[in-house]
Amino acid sequence: MRVLIVEDELFLAEAIRDGLRLEAISADLAGDGDTALEQLALTAYDVVVLDRDIPGPDGDEIARHLSAHPESPRILMLTAADRLDDKASGFESGADDYLTKPFAMRELVLRLRALARRSPAAAPPVREFGGVRVDPFRREVYRGGRYVALTRKQFAVLEVLVAAEGGVISAEDLLERAWDENADPFTNAVRITISTLRKRLGEPGVIETVPGVGYRMTDPA
Structure with a gap:
């Protein structure tokens, strides 16, 4: 949000x-x-x-x-x-x-x-993609029924990716939507957050890097 x-x-x-x-x-x-x-x-x-x-x-x-x-x-x-x-x-x-x-x-x-x-363009409050379930209201994440503890920033990034339902999100878009207007566009914060988020979510990997474009969620199933 x-x-x-x-x-x-x-x-x-x-x-x-x-x-x-x-x-x-x-x-x-x-x-x-x-x-x-x-x-x-x-x-x-x-x-x-x-x-x-x-x-x-x-x-x-x-x-x-x-x-x-x-x-x-x-x-x-x-x-x-x-x-x-x-x-x-x-x-x-x-x-x-x-x-x-x-x-x-x-x-x-x-x-x-x-x-x-209640936003006209808002999707249901609980989102799920690729076996990852994100509840923004409770700030909870589950993968295959397993609770995944995330930091605030990891949660914000995952929420954007899951909402895209497999669509590619650029690093610039992640900075804009998960950070704020003061975020440094040249920072490596997105790359580091994605890396730690992948570790928290475990295997098989569900966050894919699209070279030169950005990141997207995948469905291992």
Whole structure:
């Protein structure tokens, strides 16, 4: 899952981003409405965590902009305004969910995962390919009924590969979807993560390297 956090309080935004990364959720930051719209035009996000009171186009304007397009990401409005009227106007602007400050990080994560499952383009929450079963909600992986313990980054990479159902995913796409906007395009992080992931999944191998193109899942059966 990839999330855009639109929040002008930098300390809070960074705290949310770091908390989401601990849950294997990639997150980018935007401190104002104009920056948010620019990033939304360039990157496909699953959910936008949207503060209502931000510089430039405010949260309601951005929500209305997104809700006009059916393929836009889901919107979780995050704000200190907790009156029923405030929530109602937020939903009328196009928000899919509403969370008031202060909040528990665990609740935010649960709401984000629930919203991602409701995305129009989302596949079922539990994916399986080549005998590998990935449950994003519980962050669990099984191969042939055997539980496979993975790090957060290994899980994020495997989730992308399994979702492709045998399609080839380039290293650049993996960086974009399993890391975040600050990932170094020249890093060998993808190669190292793939190597350790193969060891964790065991034999026979289910992740194939397509020379000069990328990686894909295979079905040994």
